[in-house]
Amino acid sequence: MEREGQEKKDVGVLIERQDEDGEFVRDENNEEGTLEREDSKPTLNLSQKQKEEYYKQYVEIVNKVNEKKMGLSLGVEPMKSFKESDWQAPEDFEAMIQQDVEGFLAREREVIAAVSTDLKPGITDPSGVTTKQTYIYIPDSVKRIEVTAKFNTRLDSDQTGQIFSNVDTVTSELVGGFGTWEQTSMKSTLLDDGRTYHIYIEGKINTHDLIFEKAFAIEFECDGLGNVF
Known part of the structure; x- marks a missing residue:
């Protein structure tokens, strides 16, 4: 989701869609498709074990959002696809996800209010x-x-x-x-x-x-x- 006037970095998390076979796929036509990092925090120096633990927490955070069934299907890219600059503390990752969820819900309220008059x-x-x-x-x-x-x-x-x-x-x-x-x-x-x-x-x-x-x-x-x- 692009925001004007802010530096953006790909964080390795996609708003992905689930296909008929239950697999998550990139939605190439959706402008909201990539959640992007908006700060310039230094790259974390993580061991492989730390990366695995962080990745596990990323998935848990995303799964908790999906459990609410808001219509916003989130998925985390495979760990092997992460760049060093993609890694961030789980609390920062969760804050980023929450910010985008709030943006989605705000847009939902706006759209539903506009069409519900009939x-x-x-x-x-x-x-x-x-x-x-x-x-x-x-x-x-x-x-x-x-x-x-x-x-x-x-x-x-x-x-x-x-x-x-x-x-x-x-x-x-x-x-x-x-x-x-x-x-x-x-x-x-x-x-x-x-x-x-x-x-x-x-x-x-x-x-x-x-x-x-x-x-x-x-x-x-x-x-x-x-x-x-």
Whole structure:
């Protein structure tokens, strides 16, 4: 990721993409593809054992980021590809990664806010199945996801209105655009005394033969008459 007015050095870490075979590959078309060192710290004089330990920590740092399934698939280049100038203390490496993650998340918030103005409330069909759409962001691309759920409602304890009792099924699919989406897990949480369902979904999006793990959340609300939106 280039930043104006700063000296940059390749640090041997790439924002790589996972292909259909599960291998990480360089994304030659992505301008965000290389994380770059922005300082002029002296080259570290490390032994082979120290390099191996540093490299292990680099991989652990990157794996922790990937576990959050933000859609930003990071990978560390093979150790044999590192130049002497690539090595840095693990805490500096982690700070660099965190800086780029924060930049990615800031861009995600900006893009999602810009496109979400056309999103409409959920629609419930006569069978009681509710469908609602949202957007997810992966590098340089926004995808529309449609979430479908079957909710049950009941009277609240005061007998004054309907609230959620449970959700039977939750599915999600990609709407329009190029690529495929596979939902891999879902977790639902009742909020606001049963009037809101917070749905957390994880999945994999395959676009141009590159795979991104992505997690997102969407909320459904229930009014006193049992209408879900």
